[in-house]
Amino acid sequence: MITDEMLRQLRKVITSSARVLTDKADLVSYSYDASFGSYIPDLVLQPISAEEVSGVVKAANHWKVPIYPRGRGTSLSGGPLPVHGGIVLDCSQWNQKLIIDSDDTVAIVSPGVITAEIDHAASKHGLMYPPDPSSAHVSTIGGNLAENAGGPRGLKYGVTKDYVLGLEVVTPEGEIIKTGGRTIKNVTGYDLTKLIVGSEGTLGVITEATLKLIPRPQAAQTMMVIFDDIVDAGKAISSVLTSGLLPSKMEIMDQSSIVAVEAYEPIGLPLDVDAIILIEMDGHPIAIGDECEQVKKVCLAVGAKEVIIAADDESASRLWKARKLVSPAIVRKKPTKISEDATIPRSKIPEMFKRLKEIKEKYDIDLVVFGHAGDGNLHPNIITDKRDREEMRRVEKAVEEIFATAIQLGGTLSGEHGIGTMKTPFMEMELGEAGLDMMKRIKLVWDPNNIMNPGKIFPESKDQRLVLIND
Amino acid sequence: MITDEMLRQLRKVITSSARVLTDKADLVSYSYDASFGSYIPDLVLQPISAEEVSGVVKAANHWKVPIYPRGRGTSLSGGPLPVHGGIVLDCSQWNQKLIIDSDDTVAIVSPGVITAEIDHAASKHGLMYPPDPSSAHVSTIGGNLAENAGGPRGLKYGVTKDYVLGLEVVTPEGEIIKTGGRTIKNVTGYDLTKLIVGSEGTLGVITEATLKLIPRPQAAQTMMVIFDDIVDAGKAISSVLTSGLLPSKMEIMDQSSIVAVEAYEPIGLPLDVDAIILIEMDGHPIAIGDECEQVKKVCLAVGAKEVIIAADDESASRLWKARKLVSPAIVRKKPTKISEDATIPRSKIPEMFKRLKEIKEKYDIDLVVFGHAGDGNLHPNIITDKRDREEMRRVEKAVEEIFATAIQLGGTLSGEHGIGTMKTPFMEMELGEAGLDMMKRIKLVWDPNNIMNPGKIFPESKDQRLVLIND
Numbered sequence: 024m025i026t027d028e029m030l031r032q033l034r035k036v037i038t039s040s041a042r043v044l045t046d047k048a049d050l051v052s053y054s055y056d057a058s059f060g061s062y063i064p065d066l067v068l069q070p071i072s073a074e075e076v077s078g079v080v081k082a083a084n085h086w087k088v089p090i091y092p093r094g095r096g097t098s099l100s101g102g103p104l105p106v107h108g109g110i111v112l113d114c115s116q117w118n119q120k121l122i123i124d125s126d127d128t129v130a131i132v133s134p135g136v137i138t139a140e141i142d143h144a145a146s147k148h149g150l151m152y153p154p155d156p157s158s159a160h161v162s163t164i165g166g167n168l169a170e171n172a173g174g175p176r177g178l179k180y181g182v183t184k185d186y187v188l189g190l191e192v193v194t195p196e197g198e199i200i201k202t203g204g205r206t207i208k209n210v211t212g213y214d215l216t217k218l219i220v221g222s223e224g225t226l227g228v229i230t231e232a233t234l235k236l237i238p239r240p241q242a243a244q245t246m247m248v249i250f251d252d253i254v255d256a257g258k259a260i261s262s263v264l265t266s267g268l269l270p271s272k273m274e275i276m277d278q279s280s281i282v283a284v285e286a287y288e289p290i291g292l293p294l295d296v297d298a299i300i301l302i303e304m305d306g307h308p309i310a311i312g313d314e315c316e317q318v319k320k321v322c323l324a325v326g327a328k329e330v331i332i333a334a335d336d337e338s339a340s341r342l343w344k345a346r347k348l349v350s351p352a353i354v355r356k357k358p359t360k361i362s363e364d365a366t367i368p369r370s371k372i373p374e375m376f377k378r379l380k381e382i383k384e385k386y387d388i389d390l391v392v393f394g395h396a397g398d399g400n401l402h403p404n405i406i407t408d409k410r411d412r413e414e415m416r417r418v419e420k421a422v423e424e425i426f427a428t429a430i431q432l433g434g435t436l437s438g439e440h441g442i443g444t445m446k447t448p449f450m451e452m453e454l455g456e457a458g459l460d461m462m463k464r465i466k467l468v469w470d471p472n473n474i475m476n477p478g479k480i481f482p483e484s485k486d487q488r489l490v491l492i493n494d
Numbered sequence: 495m496i497t498d499e500m501l502r503q504l505r506k507v508i509t510s511s512a513r514v515l516t517d518k519a520d521l522v523s524y525s526y527d528a529s530f531g532s533y534i535p536d537l538v539l540q541p542i543s544a545e546e547v548s549g550v551v552k553a554a555n556h557w558k559v560p561i562y563p564r565g566r567g568t569s570l571s572g573g574p575l576p577v578h579g580g581i582v583l584d585c586s587q588w589n590q591k592l593i594i595d596s597d598d599t600v601a602i603v604s605p606g607v608i609t610a611e612i613d614h615a616a617s618k619h620g621l622m623y624p625p626d627p628s629s630a631h632v633s634t635i636g637g638n639l640a641e642n643a644g645g646p647r648g649l650k651y652g653v654t655k656d657y658v659l660g661l662e663v664v665t666p667e668g669e670i671i672k673t674g675g676r677t678i679k680n681v682t683g684y685d686l687t688k689l690i691v692g693s694e695g696t697l698g699v700i701t702e703a704t705l706k707l708i709p710r711p712q713a714a715q716t717m718m719v720i721f722d723d724i725v726d727a728g729k730a731i732s733s734v735l736t737s738g739l740l741p742s743k744m745e746i747m748d749q750s751s752i753v754a755v756e757a758y759e760p761i762g763l764p765l766d767v768d769a770i771i772l773i774e775m776d777g778h779p780i781a782i783g784d785e786c787e788q789v790k791k792v793c794l795a796v797g798a799k800e801v802i803i804a805a806d807d808e809s810a811s812r813l814w815k816a817r818k819l820v821s822p823a824i825v826r827k828k829p830t831k832i833s834e835d836a837t838i839p840r841s842k843i844p845e846m847f848k849r850l851k852e853i854k855e856k857y858d859i860d861l862v863v864f865g866h867a868g869d870g871n872l873h874p875n876i877i878t879d880k881r882d883r884e885e886m887r888r889v890e891k892a893v894e895e896i897f898a899t900a901i902q903l904g905g906t907l908s909g910e911h912g913i914g915t916m917k918t919p920f921m922e923m924e925l926g927e928a929g930l931d932m933m934k935r936i937k938l939v940w941d942p943n944n945i946m947n948p949g950k951i952f953p954e955s956k957d958q959r960l961v962l963i964n965d
Contacts, residue, residue, distance in 0.1 A: 124841070125732075125736045126732045126736075126839075126840065126841035127839045127840050127841045128735055128736065128840070129839075148736060149736055149737060149738050150736065170681065171681045171685075173679050177678070177679060178678075181656075182679060184685070184688075185652075185656065194928070194932060198928040199928070200925075200926065200928045200929040200932060201925075201926065201929060202929065204839075204904065204905065204906050205839045205904050205905075206837045206838060206839055206869070206870050206871070206904075206905055206906050206909065207648070207649075207840075207869040207870065207871070208644050208648060208653060208837050208866075208869055208870075208871045208906075208909035208910050209837065209906045209908070209909065210641065210642045210692050210906075210908045210909065210910055210911070210912050210913070211906045211907045211908050211913060211917075211921070211924055211925070212913060212921060212925060212930070212933050212951055213689060213692070213693055213697075213933045213936060213937075213951075214642075214655070214688050214689060214691075214692055214693075215929075215932060215933065217655075217685050217688040217689070218684060218685060218688070218689050220685075221681050221684070221685055222684055222685075226684075237740060238735060238736070238737070238738045238739055238740045239738055240738075241738050261596075261597045264599055264709060265596045265597075265599065265619060265620055265621065265709070266620060266709070267620050267709045267710055267711070267712050268709055269708060269709045306777065306778065306781065307777065307778060307781035307784065307785060309780055309781055309784060310777065310778035310780055310781035313778065313780060314778060366677045366679050366680065367677060368598045368600075368675075368676045368677055369597065369598050369599070369678075370595070370597035370598045395679075398677070398678040398679055399677050399678065399679075400677070400678070400679045433675065433676050433677075434675065434676075434677055435675050435677050435679075435680045435681075435682045436682045437680070437681045437682050438677065438679035438680065438681065439679050439681055440681070441681050442681070442682060442683060446682075450682070450683060453682055454671075454672075454682070454683060455671065455672065457665070457669040457670070457671050458671040458672060458673065458686075459683070461665060461671060461686060461940065462683050462684045462686065464939040464940060465684060465936055465939065466684075467939065468935040468936065468938065468939040469932065469935060480683055480684075
């Protein structure tokens with residue numbers, strides 16, 4: 024797909040040969056992400072300036088060769104997969120710019136900066152960059168922006184999109200544009216910033232971002248709430264959030280998650296319970312103690328078995344470690360993990376748990392549920408083995424049913440992982456024909472040659488189905 | 495423009511003749527808003543269902559007749575003005591739906607609901623709808639959504655857009671679509687919700703919205719910080735916001751504003767000062783007292799003359815009343831008020847004050863400055879008399895220079911009022927040709943016949959200029 028003549032021209036745009044990868048071994052390492060499927064690109068380029076991206080995109084648009092922007096490849100939905108061959112634009116080397124402007128309380132970053140480093144840099148100025156996806160220590164801000172990454176702190180502080188004030192973007196035709204700016208408020212024309220954040224690289228390449236920072240909370244306290252019935256846990260979440268309290272995190276773990284974690288590394292979680300909720304309150308040091316007591320009272324009133332307030336930072340860290348260990352713990356049983364993020368209105372959490380249990384039994388699969396309970400963003404995880412084709416077919420059906428259930432309960436296909444390649448067949452089910460059409464129109468008019476990350480978000484045929492394994 | 499045959503067909507869509515206004519007297523009352531210019535529509539319709547809107551829009555699209563959605567007409571930028579004649583779609587009668595779902599902490603509203611009523615209804619459930627534009631007791635949520643209205647609480651809580659989870663929208667071709675949903679997190683495809691909020695009615699008619707509510711803060715405290723030099727006020731704002739404190743409001747009034755208010759109604763503001771900042775802290779009752787003390791310390795350290803913490807709710811209310819009185823107070827001198835909302839990065843507040851002073855002297859105009867200092871969203875107001883044509887020409891030049899200055903300082907044309915008819919000539923100055931073109935493409939592909947609120951946001955000719963008075 025990439026001719027010698029094309030390569031010659033691209034080498035004029037990216038003159039450092041170290042940043043033009045053509046070796047088969049290199050290409051293979053860009054063929055996958057943290058989701059499913061493997062597709063080898065024809066070429067990998069590592070740009071470090073908007074001008075380089077512009078040059079590459081203009082050429083690719085002229086030749087009608089697909090381009091796939093990529094960060095560190097931690098996508099759980101197939102965002103950076105080069106499904107139709109062509110050029111992977113690896114922005115992970117482009118980490119040179121990380122400026123904290125404490126007067127304007129903003130960060131200016133290049134796309135390859137590791138997400139956690141932004142918050143770390145902000146903390147030195149008493150500021151915070153709140154979005155905290157589990158991958159924050161590995162993933163790049165460019166990928167976070169493309170996918171609109173979430174995380175536990177989303178409950179109180181919102182997701183990536185809520186912190187983007189402005190972008191520099193290379194359009195699918197290679198023009199460099201600026202969207203938004205450096206001010207908190209901006210209503211000058213259409214909000215292209217929030218259109219591009221979360222558009223999964225299909226509307227352009229983000230080459231710089233201006234991020235909003237907020238004052239860093241002065242203290243935090245963690246508590247574990249134990250339930251004999253997961254339905255009560257659902258009720259407790261609503262009760263806390265309508266009692267004038269806003270936790271910074273509110274994460275649920277079902278019994279299977281707890282058992283898996285304790286088997287993996289004994290943390291001291293109670294094993295004979297149906298679910299636990301981990302809650303973090305943050306804010307003013309003299310307020311949070313009182314707020315934790317209020318949370319405790321509310322939880323006990325709706326049927327919590329026990330509420331344990333972490334005695335010190337060490338105990339708190341241990342509890343949050345338990346939450347982080349769920350993913351590594353559950354893959355010990357079988358090697359393949361399908362991490363879903365179907366999201367439902369908060370009030371439907373108990374119903375969703377019931378339905379997930381039915382799906383688990385119906386398809387005889389290993390299903391573990393944990394996630395960001397406070398905002399209804401559950402992570403049903405299916406543990407399987409992709410070499411077991413018979414089981415994988417059942418898993419595919421179960422995943423389809425999870426999506427359908429979420430939509431039926433007034434929820435959405437994806438809360439924070441994105442549509443990518445995996446969920447395209449279900450878009451019309453959620454959006455309707457006219458709703459999907461309005462999205463397609465934007466894609467078409469911005470990217471007439473369909474070169475920017477093709478095969479993502481939009482179904483490519485009417486009869487496309489969920490396929491977790493390449494045949 | 496509206497033929498008898500068209501009217502006959504539209505009466506089949508909106509069967510109640512009380513909601514089809516054709517009398518000249520009625521039409522005239524829809525010819526203006528709170529900005530400049532007057533344009534009489536051919537017809538006013540008052541829909542109360544998405545089906546009615548769909549029927550009207552389909553017909554208008556077929557005939558290529560312009561449609562202008564309108565709430566209560568409080569727009570300061572000309573948003574609802576029927577500049578090319580046609581049909582005004584008055585949604586202010588459509589206030590039937592205001593549902594608070596406290597389990598999901600959302601409100602579901604029809605477009606004609608008065609904004610303040612949403613927060614009032616939420617407060618009964620311990621919840622809050624934070625956006626608080628000055629017009630909140632008059633304006634409709636539909637208008638707030640179209641313009642992405644802000645307000646003082648924007649500093650801590652964000653603007654209208656930050657609270658919209660989902661919309662029902664009638665597209666410019668009359669299709670009813672749903673965007674977003676009822677969940678806090680949603681990354682299913684492009685964010686049409688945030689594209690439509692703030693698009694000033696140019697991409698469709700909002701027929702229902704699902705709004706996010708948050709726990710209502712339990713207490714609030716107000717303080718007045720007095721400065722002998724407005725530059726110190728600018729410094730104080732940055733210092734407070736980088737000291738781990740996040741006020742819920744932070745409003746500035748310059749000397750002219752203070753003098754005008756005291757002349758209008760004696761509140762007891764200090765007259766011999768250069769500026770005051772009003773600050774509100776909200777949150778946990780035992781924390782805010784301490785936080786106010788911290789704010790006080792920070793302000794005094796950077797040169798505040800005095801810090802007065804309101805002793806009780808009554809004193810606090812009096813201070814906020816002073817802020818609200820600025821607008822009525824300043825129009826006593828001359829009848830015409832041009833309220834601008836050019837917004838700058840916070841660090842540029844002192845520089846902006848200097849520049850505004852220069853502009854005031856250069857064009858010999860009455861210029862008063864107040865506004866949302868915490869987020870750089872100042873409101874330079876020019877007080878004039880539109881019958882004085884010579885002065886109005888000077889005012890037009892001064893306004894142009896305010897826009898250019900804001901952009902030069904890294905700011906934006908509009909922080910919360912919108913572009914409307916007034917600021918279209920300056921769009922390219924801020925966005926560049928390519929940036930503006932990407933917005934135009936969306937408009938074109940969504941509304942090929944340009945019937946949805948034409949003449950707004952986009953300049954209609956290359957040589958369009960700012961005109962505050964119809965000749």
